[in-house]
Amino acid sequence: MKELWSRHCRELVPYTPGEQPKDGHFIKLNTNENPYPPSPLAVKAIREALGDGALRLYPDPSCTVLRQAIAQELGVDPEQVFVGNGSDEVLSLAFSAFFEPDRPIRFADVTYSFYPVFADFYGIPYEEIPLDESFALPRAPFMEPCGGVVLANPNAPTGKEMDFCDLRAIVESCPDRVVLVDEAYIDFGARSAVELIGRYPNLLVVQTLSKGRSLAGLRVGFAVGNENLIAALNTVKDSFNSYPVDRLAQAGALGAIQDVEYFRCTVNKIMNTRSYAANELEHMGFYVCDSAANFLFVSHEKVSAKKLLDGLRERGILVRWWDKPRISNYLRITVGTEEDMKKLCATLRELIALHS
C-alpha cells in the first residue's frame, strides 16, 4: 500500500513524539514541558502582534529582531544566530548543511531518538557510540576523524551533563568536521558551549524556547555558531521553506527572551523541585541518574519500568518509556510543579507496595 511513495520515503522510520492527550485529565510528565506558563511579556507581545491585521503580511524571513535579542542575551553577534521552527527543524537543517552521505557521523547509542531519523532522512550514515555503564559519554571515539558529531548536552533521556573539558576536546580534536551540540535542556543548570563559538568555527550550538521558556506550543528554536555555519543554515532553509517562523512566534519568543527575571525564577523552581523529587525517588529504591535537565531518568530495584508506566497511566499520570536495549527498565519523568511531583511520588509508593 506504498505505491506512489518515493523509494526513499518507503524506507523511512519516522520519529514518534510523546503522547499529547486530547483531554486534560492527566498529570503530563511525558514530554518535558515546563509546568509553568510562559512569561506574561511573551503573551503580551503576541497580543500586540495580532493587532492591526498584521497577520495578512508575511513574517520577516530572517527573524531580524528576534536574532538581535537572542544575540544580546548570549553575548554574540546577530550574524551568529539562526532561528527556526523549533529546535527539531534547526537540527534537521543542520544535518543537511554539514553532514555528507559518504562519511559516517557519530552520536551516542542512548540519546535523542530523532538523530538517526534525521540521518536517514538525508541519507547520512551514522555510528552509535555506546555510553558507559553509568550513561557517561566516552570521549575518545568522538575525537577520531569522522563525518561529524552530534552531542545532546545534557543528554536525553538520561539528563546527564557532559564533562565540559571533554566537550571542548572533542570540538578541538578535528576542526574539519562540525560538532553539533544540542542544548535543548541547557537552561536547567548545565554549562553551555555558547562561550566557545568564537574560538571554534566548527561548533554549532542548538537551543530551544520549548523547555526553559515554556513555549513548546510556539515552536521556536535557534542555533548559535560561526557566521560561516549560520550562512549554510540560511542556504538550506531558503531551499526548503523561506518563512518557517510565523509572526506570532517571532513576537512571543522576543518577549520571552527579554523577560530574564521570569525565566530565572521558573527555572530555579524547577531545579529545586528536581532535587526534591530525586531525593524522594531514591528513598523509594529508585536509581536516579544525575540530572541537569528538567526530567529524571529512573529505574527501580524491584518493580519493572513497564509496570510502573502502566500503573501511573491508570492513575492519571503520564511518563515516558522506551522499549529499547539498555533503557527498557527506565522511566523518564518530567519535573512538574512540586504538587505534581508529590502526587507522582505518592502514586509510585502505592505501585511499589502493590508490586513488590
Add this chain to the structure above:
Amino acid sequence: MKELWSRHCRELVPYTPGEQPKDGHFIKLNTNENPYPPSPLAVKAIREALGDGALRLYPDPSCTVLRQAIAQELGVDPEQVFVGNGSDEVLSLAFSAFFEPDRPIRFADVTYSFYPVFADFYGIPYEEIPLDESFALPRAPFMEPCGGVVLANPNAPTGKEMDFCDLRAIVESCPDRVVLVDEAYIDFGARSAVELIGRYPNLLVVQTLSKGRSLAGLRVGFAVGNENLIAALNTVKDSFNSYPVDRLAQAGALGAIQDVEYFRCTVNKIMNTRSYAANELEHMGFYVCDSAANFLFVSHEKVSAKKLLDGLRERGILVRWWDKPRISNYLRITVGTEEDMKKLCATLRELIALHS
C-alpha cells in the same frame, strides 16, 4: 569560505523571497498578500488559544481539529488532509515523498521559482517545459511518462488558469506518477482540482491560508489527496520535524476556515478590484495576462518593466520583477485595495508619460 558546508549545501541556489520592508511606508504589491485583515474569528481564536498558559504544551502534531474543519469545508475526509507550516513546507515534503533522484519530473519554464529549488534540495532531476507564447500550458509533454508533474494553477507569476480538462487528462494519463497541483491562488475564481481526488489516487492538491484567508503571517498550508499520499507526507514530516504547526497557527487557521462569509466577501472584493485594475492598465497600453489569481502580470508596450519597477519603488510602491528569460519585461502586481490600485494606476500613468 564554504569550508565545513556539505557538498550538497555548497551547490544549493536558494529561493529568494520577495522583499519584506521593515518600515511601513510602502504600498506593498510585491508578495501577493491579501490587502484585508484576517477574519475576526481567526484573531479571536488565537486570543483564546493564548489563555491558560497553554503555550507551555506542545501542539497537536497531527492538527486533528484543523484537519477536520478543512475536510468539512472541502467535502473530503480528515484522513485526506495534511497540514504544514505554510504551503511551501507542504510542497517541499511532497517533493521528498513522491519524487525520485533518477526520474526527472516536469514543470513549466515559467512558474513558481521555488520548484527547481525544492528539486535541487532533494537531488531530483527536472525538465522545464516551455509555456506557449501566451503563457498557456501545453498538455502533451505533461501526459508523457516521467517522474512526476508539478503544476501551479492558477500559474504564478502569470495568474493564468489551466484548462480543467487538460489538468484531468494529465492526471489520468500516467496513474503511476504523482501530479502535484499547487493551488496557492485558487481562492480567486479558478476551479479547484479537489473534486478529483476521490477519483485519482495520484493527485495531490496543495492550498494555503496565506492568500485568500489573509494569513501569510501565520504560516499554514495544506494538502488534499488520497489517504495513501497523505500517509507518505506524514512519514516525511515525522522524519523532518514532528510539530511544524504551532498552537496559535492551528487555532487561527481553524477560525479562518470556519468564517466562510468573511472569506467570500474579501475574496469577492479582490476579484472586483482585479477587474477594475486590469481594465485601467489595458487602457494605459499594458498587456495584461488574464488572471484568476490575486495579482496581475503585465508588460507595457513602450516602457520597460525595470524602469517601471524602479520608478514605482521611488514613489513608494513595491511590485515584483524577475531578471529572467521570457519574463524580464513583465511586472507582477498584487491586487491590493481599490485605493491602492488607484494610486498604482496614477503613478504608472505618470511614469509612462515621463518615459515615453
